[in-house]
Amino acid sequence: MIQVPFSPSRAALLLDFDGTLVDIAPTPEAVRVPDGLTADLQRLRDMLDGALAIITGRPIAQIDHFLPGIPYAVAGEHGVAVRPAPDQDVRQRVLPLVPADWTAKSEELAVRYPGASIEHKKAGMVLHYRRVPEAESAFRELTSVWPVESHGFHLQDAQMAIELRPLGIDKGKALEELMAEPPFRGRLPLFAGDDVTDRDGVRAARQMGGEGWLIPDDFPDAATFRRWLHDLSEGRGWGA
Template sequence: MGCDAACITQGEVLVVRTLSDSEVHQKAQIPSLAQAAFLLDFDGTLVDIAPSPEAVVVPEGLADTLRHLRAACGDALAVISGRPIDQIDHFLGDIPFAVAGEHGIAVRHRPGGPIERAALPTVPFHWLEEARALVASWPGTRLEHKQAGFVLHYRAAPEAGNAIREAAESWMRDADGAFHLQAAKMAWEIRPTGIDKGYAVSLLMETVPFAGRKPVFVGDDVTDEDGIKTAVRLGGIGLRIPADFPTPAAFRTWLASLVAGIGTEG
């Protein structure tokens, strides 16, 4: 598998070993595929971060890896993303059995099934007006609308980060607890309170084919921490990029080896 990550089967568990340049820095146990439910983030986990959401490239071989993973774990494969569900469909089609979009605001429990949406507060109109004005004043920033909130991206204009954060914090003082501010990678997101990736994990783990399995959540940034905490609370495990896998490519390599049944101790 190379030196980034290795797995070895020991009885009914697979031991994941992840390596830094000079040493093994963490060992974690995940359930066997027969017992596991995989709940995976998309951007920065399955695929590399791109300059813009539209520029993401699905690497060659990932689709086959995910299909094999889904078959091996009895369909218990979900993608849980901050993106809307239709964007995940665009990139992955019907490969995952279930998809949760916008951090759990929208959940589709099975391919072709209905999309369930959480009850949501209304974003104040003046916040959106001010957000549009802010983006117009900082070239390279971008406003992304969501079902019940929005994201201000500044990856192409890092100098705008403080101004965006200050504006977002001022809106939160006006939010009355209905919304909260979430830091993301080179972005600030306004999100409804109480709906996050942990909420999505809880919903999915109550339904077939996830129910009765041990959740394995993998993510790469602060928005994934709620999912990881919930997976652990439900008797599963959370893995992180870069703490457990240095890059999305290393995670993809490990995942491909996992479903291929390759186990190496080196």
Template sequence: MTSLGVPEIEAGWALFLDLDGTLLDIAPEPDAVVVPATLPGTLAGLSARLGGALAIVSGRARGNVDRLLAPLALPGGFGHGAELRDADGRPAETDSMPPLPDDWPAHLSRFVERRPGLILERKPHGLALHFRAVPEYGAAVRAIMEDLVSEAVGFMLLPAHMAFEIRPRAATKARAVEALMATPPFRGRRPVFVGDDVTDEDGMAAARRFGGFGLHVGRDFTGGPAEVRAWLARATARPIEKATHDQS
């Protein structure tokens, strides 16, 4: 156990890791995050020790995550589970995701142009509008995003860190956990989902359904992402204990 009561990583686990706010410190802008130089190596080493059963489950698009964690291309769920990739590097079909209405990006771009400081983040299956630098626009951001969602079936509005995001209803972090747990090397392992935000609760709930559990940054890791990274690094520097529970 760690000093905070978080169990040390076991050999029979399948790890599902959020990115922003969990592995990386939150930045004023999505493109301003800093990836510690040691993080890709830590993730690669731990993935090998878990037999490949380590996944990234992030609200970011797959290409964005790969750019940040290069040269890694880990399995996981991206865009809150809209995009999936298995342990062999194969992306899943996304036909079940509704297409984003064509006029939404342009409508939000005009909104942002009139309000300096807002940041529009476009994703393959969604849109996020960040107001961290201008919190006074928070209510207006929520209102315009709610108006868009009310016009289309199949989308929902999601609160995030100083942002609101539109995503397909079918895209959840639970979807990523469920899909990967049905395939090797995740199948038969105990899933542990580590996250920091409301969007991660679905993933934690899915982990519990498979006999695992969730760990929340801020509640379980009081040192924030730095503490999570140290926890992962410890597991690459010592023998990982065999599971003490039934993995069936």
């Protein structure tokens, strides 16, 4: 099992949500928070003097729904929105709007593939085809003709989805922003995720002297990662 090379007093834990803390579900709203996870996260937050954050592609409100009162800080939509502390307002980036015709054509295409869906965000959207893989080629054909960069966006592959994201926003930058704030400041970041979008977080954590891991490269699945988190919450697996 992976050993953290330093003690909890020097660490900050910043974690992805879907596919890392919870298993991937057919739709974003269908995820289930496993029994015992919130207790483990609360123990870790106490052990780390509060330095526990969630960095996710979801809006912050959804993390508040699934993990109410658990993380000290949350970065939502890959860092579009950041709440650095429970009692602070959300910092919201001023970002470009998705052209209305892109939204309309995406919705029209999803209707043709029952089970496909469009997830709308404040600064982008996600075209999901997990439940209907045959929609992938149609979604790719649609998005390939969009002049995304001239509108301030880029396209990012995700797990069984294509995400339209603002340029200059990623989980690595979100991690760096949170690490500049108390109680994270002065600690070494530990980041874990499972998707292409999490590689920026892994890279940023390592560049700051911490550690970063990906599922399935470093842990075979989310269940194994949760068992490792449980061990950490019980004081096992930490260095000096």
